[in-house]
Each structure stands twice: as C-alpha cells, then as structure tokens.
Amino acid sequence: MSALKITVLQETLSWMDGEANLRHFDQQLDGLSGRDLILLPEMFTTGFAMEAAKSSLPQAQVVEWLHQHARKTDALVGGSAAIQTDSGAVNRFLLVEPDGTLHHYDKRHLFRMADEHHHYLPGEQRQVFEWRGWRILPQICYDLRFPVFSRNRNDYDLALYVANWPAPRALHWQALLLARAIENQAYVAGCNRVGSDGNQHHYSGDSQIISPQGEILAAAEPHQRARLEAELSLEALQAYRERFPAWQDGDRFSL
Numbered sequence: 001m002s003a004l005k006i007t008v009l010q011e012t013l014s015w016m017d018g019e020a021n022l023r024h025f026d027q028q029l030d031g032l033s034g035r036d037l038i039l040l041p042e043m044f045t046t047g048f049a050m051e052a053a054k055s056s057l058p059q060a061q062v063v064e065w066l067h068q069h070a071r072k073t074d075a076l077v078g079g080s081a082a083i084q085t086d087s088g089a090v091n092r093f094l095l096v097e098p099d100g101t102l103h104h105y106d107k108r109h110l111f112r113m114a115d116e117h118h119h120y121l122p123g124e125q126r127q128v129f130e131w132r133g134w135r136i137l138p139q140i141c142y143d144l145r146f147p148v149f150s151r152n153r154n155d156y157d158l159a160l161y162v163a164n165w166p167a168p169r170a171l172h173w174q175a176l177l178l179a180r181a182i183e184n185q186a187y188v189a190g191c192n193r194v195g196s197d198g199n200q201h202h203y204s205g206d207s208q209i210i211s212p213q214g215e216i217l218a219a220a221e222p223h224q225r226a227r228l229e230a231e232l233s234l235e236a237l238q239a240y241r242e243r244f245p246a247w248q249d250g251d252r253f254s255l
Contacts, residue, residue: 002235004134004158006037007075008228010207010220011044012195013164018045018057022065028227029069029077035229036132038069040079041162041193042141043091048164048197050119052082053089066096074098076131079191080107080140080162088121093138093162095129103129107140108149116142128156133234137186141165144176144190152184154247157237161190164197167204170222174206181210185240185247187232194223212240 009028014020021044032038045062046052062081070077078095091107106123110116126149128137137156141163143149150159159180165173173192181188187210194205204222209230211217220226241247 002133002233004036004132004232004234005034006039006189006209006230006232007032007035008039008189008191008207008209008218008220009041010192010194010205010224010226010228011041012225013041013044013047013193013197015047015198016049016052016055018062021045022057025069029073032073032075035073035075038073038075038077039160039162039189039191040077041191042080042164043082044079044162044193045081047193048114048201049082049199050115053084053120056082056084059083059085059092059094063094063096063102066094067098067100070096070098070100078103078138078160082120085121089119090123091116091120091140093140093160095138097131103127103138105138105140107143109142109146111142126150134158134232136160138162144173144180147180147183150180150184151250152186152247156184156186157234158187158189158232159184161188163190163192164201164203165192165206167202167223170204170206174208177208177210178214181212182214185212185237185244187212187237189230194225212237 105127207220209218217230218228
C-alpha cells in the first residue's frame with residue numbers, strides 16, 4: 001500500500017486512572033474508519049507520572065484494548081504506557097495490528113529533569129518495523145532531542161513521536177519535529193497531549209504531521225483537543241529522495 005492514512009489524537013488524560021482513559025479513548029475511536037494508523041499520546045493510560053507503573057494497567061490488558069480497536073478500525077493503533085515488567089518499569093510504546101501482531105519500543109532517553117531515569121529503565125535500542133509497506137520508527141518524547149538516535153540509515157519512511165511535552169517548551173517541540181523530518185527525509189507525526197496533569201504541568205499539544213520537505217500537512221490548534229488526519233504518499237517520498245538524495249551523504253563525516 002503506497003498511501004498511508006494517519007490519524008493523530010491530541011487529547012486530555014485523566015491522572016493515574018487507566019480505566020477512565022480507556023473509556024475516554026473508546027469514545028474518540030468509536031466509529032473511526034478508513035485509517036491505516038491511529039496514534040495516541042505518551043502514557044495515554046496514566047499521564048506522565050513517575051509512580052505510574054506501580055499501579056498502571058497490566059500490559060496484557062492495554063494490548064488487548066489496542067487490539068480490539070485495531071481490529072474494529074482495521075488500522076495499526078498505538079501509544080505509550082507505563083508498564084511494569086519483571087526487570088522493572090518501562091515507558092513502552094505499544095502498537096498493535098488488526099491481527100494482534102504487537103510491536104513495541106521502550107523509551108531510550110529518560111527525562112532526567114523529572115527524574116524519569118530514577119523510576120524507569122531505559123530501552124536498549126531503537127526499533128523499526130514494517131506496516132503495509134511502510135517502514136516505521138517509533139520514538140517517545142525526550143528521544144526527539146537526540147538526532148543521532150533517530151538518524152535515518154535509509155531504514156525508515158515515517159517517524160512517530162508520542163509525548164507529554166509541557167507548554168513552556170512547545171516551540172522546541174515544533175522546531176524539533178520539523179528538523180527531524182527535514183534532516184531524515186522522512187514523514188514525521190508528533191502526538192502530544194493537552195490539559196493539565198496531577199503535577200500541575202500544562203500541555204498545549206501542538207501535534208503535527210510533517211512531510212519530508214518540512215511542509216506541515218496537519219497541525220492541531222494549541223490547548224484544544226483535536227483529531228489530525230493526513231494521507232502520506234510513499235511514491236512522493238521515494239521520488240523526493242531520488243531527486244534530492246541528501247540521505248546518501250549523511251554518514252560521510254560521522255565521528
């Protein structure tokens with residue numbers, strides 16, 4: 001499939017209430033159809049809480065919920081959640097296909113300014129997987145600040161960033177999403193939350209879907225719940241890379 005229809009849900013989150021958040025997203029996903037990929041924010045079951053994994057929903061329940069909606073919408077559905085594993089807590093990006101196939105990525109760069117690195121284990125490596133002919137790189141929030149980690153090795157076409165990125169740094173979020181798209185010659189979709197959390201941090205959202213040339217294909221109004229939709233073209237991406245093959249020079253002068 002050369003076209004990919006993507007939906008980004010910029011939503012409020014209930015603090016540390018997994019069941020309430022699942023019910024809320026049940027409403028947002030109800031009746032949604034004709035999409036290939038549906039993206040939810042970071043820690044969509046709890047909000048960005050350091051203690052979330054201790055009382056969060058088990059992974060099996062979150063995955064089954066994602067699977068139900070993936071099956072109903074015939075789309076890949078995903079977002080990150082605080083998950084307690086046998087080794088410790090992780091901030092895990094879960095993406096589920098309609099047939100139940102699970103892809104996951106554990107957040108590598110933990111936000112030390114909130115002491116995330118004291119509460120969660122870092123992921124060991126980045127992940128790329130294929131969905132309907134598209135190669136997809138999942139990333140989480142603070143990962144966005146580290147361009148080397150998301151450098152395109154000619155191995156992905158679309159980067160997904162889910163976040164709880166606070167309002168005071170919204171311009172950083174927007175600028176970095178744009179930079180990742182341009183420098184990697186890839187589509188980028190960024191899904192941030194809105195509203196306030198239990199720590200009184202406020203989130204303006206500013207979710208976006210961006211083309212490899214840096215064109216804003218869809219942008220959410222700040223501070224508002226929103227549904228962004230765009231149709232991405234693999235042919236257009238490949239033609240642009242052939243016409244302007246900057247990706248071939250990316251590693252020539254690497255340290």
